[in-house]
Amino acid sequence: MNGRYDVVVVGGGNAALCAALSAHEHNASVLLIERAPLERRGGNSAYTGGGFRMVHHGLETVRSVVPDLTEGEIVNTDFGEYTAAQYLDDLGRVTQYHCDPDLVETLVVNSTDTVQWLYRCGVRFVPRFGRYAFKHEGKFKFFGGTVVEAAGGGRGLVQAEYKAAEKRGIDIAYSTRAVALLRGPRGVEGVRVERNGVEENIHAGAVVLAAGGFEANREWRTRYLGAGWDMAKVRGTRYNTGDGIRMALDAGAQAYGHWSGCHSVSWERYAPDFGDIDRPITDSRNGYPFSLMINAEGRRFVDEGADFRNYTYAKYGRVVLEQPGSYAWHVFDSRVEHLLHDEYRSKGATKVQADTLEELVARMEDVHPVQFLQTVREYNAAIRGDMPFNPNIKDGKCTTGLAINKSNWANPIDKPPYSAYAVTCGITFTFGGLKINTTGHVLDIDDAPLPGLYAAGELVGGIFYFNYPGSSGLMAGSVFGRIAGREAAAHAVGQQSKVA
Numbered sequence: 014m015n016g017r018y019d020v021v022v023v024g025g026g027n028a029a030l031c032a033a034l035s036a037h038e039h040n041a042s043v044l045l046i047e048r049a050p051l052e053r054r055g056g057n058s059a060y061t062g063g064g065f066r067m068v069h070h071g072l073e074t075v076r077s078v079v080p081d082l083t084e085g086e087i088v089n090t091d092f093g094e095y096t097a098a099q100y101l102d103d104l105g106r107v108t109q110y111h112c113d114p115d116l117v118e119t120l121v122v123n124s125t126d127t128v129q130w131l132y133r134c135g136v137r138f139v140p141r142f143g144r145y146a147f148k149h150e151g152k153f154k155f156f157g158g159t160v161v162e163a164a165g166g167g168r169g170l171v172q173a174e175y176k177a178a179e180k181r182g183i184d185i186a187y188s189t190r191a192v193a194l195l196r197g198p199r200g201v202e203g204v205r206v207e208r209n210g211v212e213e214n215i216h217a218g219a220v221v222l223a224a225g226g227f228e229a230n231r232e233w234r235t236r237y238l239g240a241g242w243d244m245a246k247v248r249g250t251r252y253n254t255g256d257g258i259r260m261a262l263d264a265g266a267q268a269y270g271h272w273s274g275c276h277s278v279s280w281e282r283y284a285p286d287f288g289d290i291d292r293p294i295t296d297s298r299n300g301y302p303f304s305l306m307i308n309a310e311g312r313r314f315v316d317e318g319a320d321f322r323n324y325t326y327a328k329y330g331r332v333v334l335e336q337p338g339s340y341a342w343h344v345f346d347s348r349v350e351h352l353l354h355d356e357y358r359s360k361g362a363t364k365v366q367a368d369t370l371e372e373l374v375a376r377m378e379d380v381h382p383v384q385f386l387q388t389v390r391e392y393n394a395a396i397r398g399d400m401p402f403n404p405n406i407k408d409g410k411c412t413t414g415l416a417i418n419k420s421n422w423a424n425p426i427d428k429p430p431y432s433a434y435a436v437t438c439g440i441t442f443t444f445g446g447l448k449i450n451t452t453g454h455v456l457d458i459d460d461a462p463l464p465g466l467y468a469a470g471e472l473v474g475g476i477f478y479f480n481y482p483g484s485s486g487l488m489a490g491s492v493f494g495r496i497a498g499r500e501a502a503a504h505a506v507g508q509q510s511k512v513a
């Protein structure tokens with residue numbers, strides 16, 4: 014750290030790295046401040062599967078970022094297509110049409126070009142086989158709009174981004190926590206940081222905040238998300254405690270978006286309090302569309318097959334949290350067990366197995382046994398028998414006449430051995446945050462830009478409400494990080510020329 018930079022970026026995840034790379038590309042001297050030590054750098058971004066949701070037109074777009082697809086992969090894969098209109102529809106539908114239309118349009122319109130930019134920066138991509146495409150009748154067919162992920166997942170993504178930043182001479186300060194914004198006659202003029210218990214000021218022409226949400230702050234979770242959220246497991250980093258949001262609010266920024274909402278999922282019931290970077294997604298339990306989800310009372314409480322899992326998983330964590338004891342079980346029979354991802358087989362999974370449903374529920378111990386058996390009986394009897402099962406499409410194989418029907422993939426639970434997995438709520442990231450405009454500028458309470466202050470990533474509000482289409486977090490962080498970096502550089506470099 015040399016005391017003065019054109020642009021200081023606060024945060025060390027994907028949004029921050031995109032902002033830093035972009036600011037540098039636009040001729041700014043850049044310092045990136047990461048609260049975590051080097052070995053834990055990368056924020057939630059490092060914990061991800063690395064998936065990006067972008068507009069694409071099948072093979073042609075996929076090839077632009079995965080040029081080394083094999084002939085076999087090309088012949089045996091149907092990548093489908095995901096248009097801008099579909100992406101906008103998905104964002105509108107899952108957010109119950111609360112999403113900010115200008116922000117989501119910016120996200121969607123810039124998605125493909127930004128993934129291609131990341132590729133030019135040195136990030137390598139691979140097709141998302143397995144998670145977003147099941148092999149059916151010999152061919153992979155993608156569903157749900159996510160076709161690529163960073164090679165090496167989230168870790169591979171941030172490693173490639175850090176490598177690019179280091180190569181370009183961007184300064185990086187680890188184990189350094191931004192605590193306040195410096196303000197002066199030109200607006201935001203730098204940040205106050207704390208390192209090893211000592212505080213110092215770093216002056217800058219502009220600041221980009223990309224320090225994540227407040228999901229790792231137990232007290233803020235309870236305050237803003239509500240009672241019970243203190244007990245949720247944090248899926249990712251322990252460092253996202255809302256610092257960036259607080260610093261900006263203190264400087265007059267506007268709170269925006271769904272402050273009582275968050276992305277949360279079914280997660281291993283006895284997982285540690287925070288994510289483990291060496292096994293980032295082994296506690297995920299995303300096979301529930303093929304399951305019955307059962308609570309302590311032995312009842313179903315949600316339509317497990319309402320949609321593809323990437324349109325429901327992010328809102329079902331809350332539903333589990335709301336159950337008695339904040340836990341549930343995913344129950345399967347042997348017909349679908351092969352469709353479950355490796356996480357279900359991981360060391361530490363709370364799993365019980367039995368050859369009869371009576372034995373199974375006895376092993377579940379904390380589920381009402383009589384009601385459970387009745388629930389399964391009623392469910393099996395309510396399945397329409399005339400639809401074939403197909404995991405790659407919303408197959409319409411449903412139940413009828415139940416208080417809560419299952420809309421797709423409703424196979425009977427009758428083929429032993431049976432298995433059940435215990436889950437609780439794992440929080441991924443919070444939805445509420447700061448208001449920005451489409452140039453990444455942070456707005457004050459009158460919707461006026463705060464001079465010199467930009468933001469990107471999880472701490473931006475207004476994009477996600479209630480729910481989230483899978484793989485749009487990295488995409489949003491990349492699009493707005495890139496824009497914020499460019500605009501911050503222009504602001505800072507412009508100021509320099511005024512001074513000169």
Ligand SMILES: Cc1cc2nc3c(=O)[nH]c(=O)nc-3n(C[C@H](O)[C@H](O)[C@H](O)COP(=O)(O)OP(=O)(O)OC[C@H]3O[C@@H](n4cnc5c(N)ncnc54)[C@H](O)[C@@H]3O)c2cc1C
Pocket residue numbers: 023024025026027028029046047048049054055056057058059060061062063064065066189190191192223224225226248249250252253254255256257288293294441442469470471472483484485486487488490
């Ligand atoms: C297990 C898991 C899987 C996921 N999978 C996907 C996926 O496949 N696709 C997808 O799109 N999204 C996924 N997500 C969501 C995704 O992680 C986020 O949307 C995205 O990474 C947010 O990026 P970010 O840069 O805003 O935040 P982060 O990557 O969390 O970065 C925030 C950074 O700020 C730093 N920081 C915090 N406070 C300070 C401070 N005071 N001073 C300095 N630095 C500070 C943190 O250390 C961290 O480096 C997943 C999340 C998790 C937890």
